[in-house]
Amino acid sequence: MQLQYFLLLAAALFCIGVYGLVTSRNAIRVLMSIELMLNAVNLNLMAFSNYLDPQAIRGQVFTVFVITIAAAEAAVGLAIVLSIYRNRDTVDMEQFNMLKW
């Protein structure tokens, strides 16, 4: 077990998140992809805290904050999606392009 493998796994998870964020047509799946990316970040923080800062474990404290904020963000995100859904009757991201050129 090495730090690099954790970092590579986190990077892979982040990339999957980015891919899902960019390609998903469903707004809920976009929020889910954001969660994936946040979890990749959390993995990074945990790995660094374990291998580089085992005494103070500041990374783990950061992780707790990130999870908390992520929950709040998901709540707000879902609320936004709901409000858009009420107006436009869809959660298809392709339909939300009113602000083009």
Added chain:
Amino acid sequence: MTQFLAETAWLIPLYPIFGMLLSIIWFPSITRRTGPRPAGYVNAITTFLAFMHGVLALPVVLHQPPIHLTFPWLEVAGLNLTIPVEISALTVGAMVLITGLNFLAQIYGVGYLEMDWGWARFYSMLALFEAGMCALVLCDSLFFSYIILEILTLGTYLLIGFWFNQSLVVTGARDAFLTKRVGDLFLLMGVLAIFPLAGTWNFNELAVWAQTANVDPTIATLVGLALLAGPMGKCAQFPLHLWLDEAMEGPFPSTILRNSVVVATGAWIMIKLEPVLALSPVVLNAAIAIGAVSAIGGTLIAIGQIDIKRSFSYLVTAYMGVVFIAIGAQQTEAALLIVFTHALGMAAIVASCGSVVLNNITQDLTQLGGLWKKRPVTGLSFIAGATGLVALPPLGGFWAMLKLVDGLWQTSSWLVGLVLVINALAAFSLTRTFGLIFANKEQPMTVRSPENLWAITLPMTILAGFAIHAPVILLSLGLLPSWAEMSKDVALLLTWSSIFGLSIGWVVYISKYVQKPVRLPSKALQDLFAYDFYTPKLYKSSVVGSVDIISRVTDWFDRYFVDGLVNLVGLSSIFGGETLKYGNSGQTQFYVLTIAFGLVLLALLASWSFLSQLTIGIG
């Protein structure tokens, strides 16, 4: 008193300038009620004063060396432009001729422009011409002569364009300006090129310089040809002769002045420049060639014309061609004599023709005829001018031609033959014009043709009198070549050539032996002369055509290439903005993708050195 007048002869150009300025008062837009006639009277008075000044000064300057005066004009670094003035017998004599002719032309204008309201404009232009020509003969500097010639070119434009609501007048004035301007511009090249060579523009100093000048023959030839080109346009020589034909659209009184003296301004410059031109034999030969072609062509075209004004305007070209031949053969005295006798003779002819045109309306020679019984004075004036022009002893033209031919006799006999042919052709042409106007049957246009008012007839008869008395004037000035020195053979040859031309003309156009209208065997040849060798078409297809095409191409290039290039910058910016705005797709996910790409790109750039080492490590 007369000594004082001689020393102040440089004032003579100022009298007509004063008259010109005074004429402005009677412009129809300024004096609205009382008509423009005082403009004519004022100008006649100022011209008469100038004439009297010259006449009184002439006896004094005849018997004393030339007075040289200088007037400072401009001094800038390295260039000192003072106006040199030469008051000699020649210059004062020329001014007397100019002011005298202009005075008579102005009196003539009083009669001729009776029914015209444009007196102020007309007389101010005549005064400008008179002042310009007097200044030209006084001025002893090539540079200032050039300036005056240019002013006269502008004057020609305005004077020909007098009746500017006629379309032919407008095109004629345009052609006269442009054609003379082309010659003037070549002259300017010569004027500018000669200064570094000679270091002076004064004619006298140029003559001194030319005697010992050691110039590269090519340069001397080029400068000489440029100096030749200016007079070529001024004197209406081939191929710059069309303007004089079209200048016949102007009023008759100005034609008197132009045909007798204005065209001679070029010859005057040439005569003054003769020592410089003589530096290169090529230039002299070119002058002879141009003069010969113009003289032969001019006389032949004159014979082919049916317009009364054009039938003598081409003779002006021809006689100026003879002057060119004289200058080319370095016969400056003969050239001056020809200019003098031509001025008197041609003025009488033009005045006579104007008198005919004024009350027969038509200028068409085929519609005139049978005027001899009704218009004896006009006819006699024509005869006086014509015989004074061709070499018929004992009249003026004979002595001038005799001097020329006598000088040519030694050097080149073929030129003598040429001059004899020109003389015969000119005599034939004049007899033809006379015959078509005065002889034969009356035509509808000439059934009722009274003699004109005194204001027309008096100047005409005075001009005729001067034409007849030209040898007396020459004798009194001591300019008549002595009979003993002249070869009698030459005189006989000249006389015979004139008699030959006159009698052929008599047989063809006055006697009843030949059927009128006369037809040449070849219609094409007759048309060639009648349409003056199709010169307008020649201009149109060569110079005018090429300049037109080039200017169109340049305009197109400017419009579409230069402008287009600049517009392309703006257009491409607009196009860029219009297309790049589609980058803002309005889709949040696309923006995120852009951010992700940007991050990856930045990361790659930041870690480029590390990554490249990594590649080498693998390799």
